[in-house]
Amino acid sequence: MNLCVIGTGYVGLVSGVCFAELGNKVICIDIDEEKINKLNNDIMPIYEKNLKEICSKNRKLGNIEFTTDLNYGVKNSDIIFIAVGTPSLPSGKADLSAVETVAKNIARFINGYKIIVNKSTVPVGTQKWVTQVIKQNQIEKHDFDVVSNPEFLREGTAVYDTMNTDRVIVGSDSQKAASIMIELHKPFNAPIEVMSPESAEMVKYAANAFLATKISFINEIANICEKAGADVSKVAKGIGLDNRISHKFLRAGIGFGGACFPKDTNAIVKIAEELGCNFKVVKSVIEANQIQKLRAIDKLIHALTDIKGKTIGILGLSFKPGTDDLREAPSIDIISKIQELGGKIKAYDPIAIENAREVLKDIEYCNNPYDTVKDTDAVILATEWDEFEKIDLEKIKGLVKNPVFIDGRNVFDYENMTKLGFKYYCIGKIDAEFEGLKMKERYFSK
Numbered sequence: 501m502n503l504c505v506i507g508t509g510y511v512g513l514v515s516g517v518c519f520a521e522l523g524n525k526v527i528c529i530d531i532d533e534e535k536i537n538k539l540n541n542d543i544m545p546i547y548e549k550n551l552k553e554i555c556s557k558n559r560k561l562g563n564i565e566f567t568t569d570l571n572y573g574v575k576n577s578d579i580i581f582i583a584v585g586t587p588s589l590p591s592g593k594a595d596l597s598a599v600e601t602v603a604k605n606i607a608r609f610i611n612g613y614k615i616i617v618n619k620s621t622v623p624v625g626t627q628k629w630v631t632q633v634i635k636q637n638q639i640e641k642h643d644f645d646v647v648s649n650p651e652f653l654r655e656g657t658a659v660y661d662t663m664n665t666d667r668v669i670v671g672s673d674s675q676k677a678a679s680i681m682i683e684l685h686k687p688f689n690a691p692i693e694v695m696s697p698e699s700a701e702m703v704k705y706a707a708n709a710f711l712a713t714k715i716s717f718i719n720e721i722a723n724i725c726e727k728a729g730a731d732v733s734k735v736a737k738g739i740g741l742d743n744r745i746s747h748k749f750l751r752a753g754i755g756f757g758g759a760c761f762p763k764d765t766n767a768i769v770k771i772a773e774e775l776g777c778n779f780k781v782v783k784s785v786i787e788a789n790q791i792q793k794l795r796a797i798d799k800l801i802h803a804l805t806d807i808k809g810k811t812i813g814i815l816g817l818s819f820k821p822g823t824d825d826l827r828e829a830p831s832i833d834i835i836s837k838i839q840e841l842g843g844k845i846k847a848y849d850p851i852a853i854e855n856a857r858e859v860l861k862d863i864e865y866c867n868n869p870y871d872t873v874k875d876t877d878a879v880i881l882a883t884e885w886d887e888f889e890k891i892d893l894e895k896i897k898g899l900v901k902n903p904v905f906i907d908g909r910n911v912f913d914y915e916n917m918t919k920l921g922f923k924y925y926c927i928g929k930i931d932a933e934f935e936g937l938k939m940k941e942r943y944f945s946k
């Protein structure tokens with residue numbers, strides 16, 4: 501089929517490349533000329549595993565092309581995907597200005613029946629609104645349908661997720677559009693659920709709100725475990741074996757970040773409010789996550805008492821492993837707080853350093869974990885990259901000035917870390933802080 505994908509970010513680029521890989525002809529559009537130039541020279545503007553290889557191959561085969569020319573994209577395709585950003589407004593609502601601009605521009609160039617598919621995460625009612633925007637701005641009158649088709653890929657595994665999606669949601673009132681969408685998605689071999697646009701739009705927010713709830717739930721259980729002397733990884737295993745719960749999204753840590761969970765949880769609270777509902781559970785999830793992001797700071801203060809003038813090494817900056825994305829990453833909150841308290845930062849990330857330089861200033865960026873920890877007063881592991889799991893801990897111990905290690909992602913083992921001589925803190929397990937509490941209890945019980 502002939503497709504146009506507008507917005508070549510994490511969602512648009514990966515979707516476009518995967519549709520091309522399945523034999524469709526895809527025109528990818530972006531307003532960012534630099535991005536399009538890069539893509540036309542086989543340079544990926546984002547990091548995603550296998551993306552470059554599949555993209556280059558399909559560009560050479562003529563299955564995918566990149567341009568800023570929306571007119572060309574719309575006129576030469578039957579299905580047009582909108583995959584532009586919908587960031588949070590200060591109120592928490594989703595900013596639909598990019599979707600509106602794109603809808604108006606599509607309207608100007610429609611030259612025959614088109615299906616306009618909204619892949620961006622948008623509030624309930626957006627499909628109807630986009631339909632109106634297009635109708636009002638059409639120059640030539642042609643039939644079209646607007647379909648809601650929320651995206652569920654995860655950054656870090658976006659290509660794999662797209663090719664192996666566990667479901668396709670098609671929100672459409674038009675049988676014609678729904679059957680073309682079913683045809684397009686058949687090669688993915690996944691269940692395809694057709695429903696109303698409103699339900700489809702709700703599926704996306706409900707899914708993200710539920711997953712964020714699962715993360716905050718296990719993080720709060722972790723905080724209780726620390727006080728109770730329990731081990732959250734064992735608790736997570738114990739509850740995850742119940743197939744009604746499952747083990748996924750039960751890894752305790754220093755909170756969720758990224759381009760989706762923070763903005764989508766805020767947006768669904770706003771959507772609920774506008775409909776006269778109070779989404780109390782998700783409000784608590786948002787609050788719990790804000791607190792959780794600073795758990796590492798609590799532990800740092802416990803270990804060092806005063807952060808002023810101290811040097812802290814940060815291992816990992818992206819909001820999760822496998823991506824160069826720093827949007828809403830816990831590392832940003834942690835670093836800002838340390839700087840506010842007068843601490844100095846050395847930092848390393850295997851992929852995200854270039855993006856980090858744009859948002860995190862006054863940092864000594866290092867080329868590897870060992871240079872990062874050298875002469876530091878404490879180390880915080882903020883992202884669980886594979887590289888850190890294989891790190892030479894004895895070498896790390898020999899390089900630091902003070903052996904305080906705060907493992908925000910529970911990568912290491914308490915016994916091994918203490919045996920190596922670290923003052924080891926982690927999330928939801930026995931750690932140096934808990935040992936400290938036990939000692940206090942012993943002291944008071946005498």
Ligand SMILES: NC(=O)c1ccc[n+]([C@@H]2O[C@H](COP(=O)([O-])OP(=O)(O)OC[C@H]3O[C@@H](n4cnc5c(N)ncnc54)[C@H](O)[C@@H]3O)[C@@H](O)[C@H]2O)c1
Nearest residue numbers: 507508509510511530531532584585586598620621651655
């Ligand atoms: N990133 C994810 O993991 C993910 C997963 C599922 C859904 N989503 C949703 O998908 C949407 C896109 O997210 P993303 O992470 O890919 O965003 P992104 O910021 O990575 O990419 C958006 C792209 O749209 C381009 N753009 C903006 N305005 C444009 C215009 N008028 N014309 C053409 N291009 C324009 C930008 O230049 C940018 O390249 C959002 O609504 C997001 O919530 C994201």
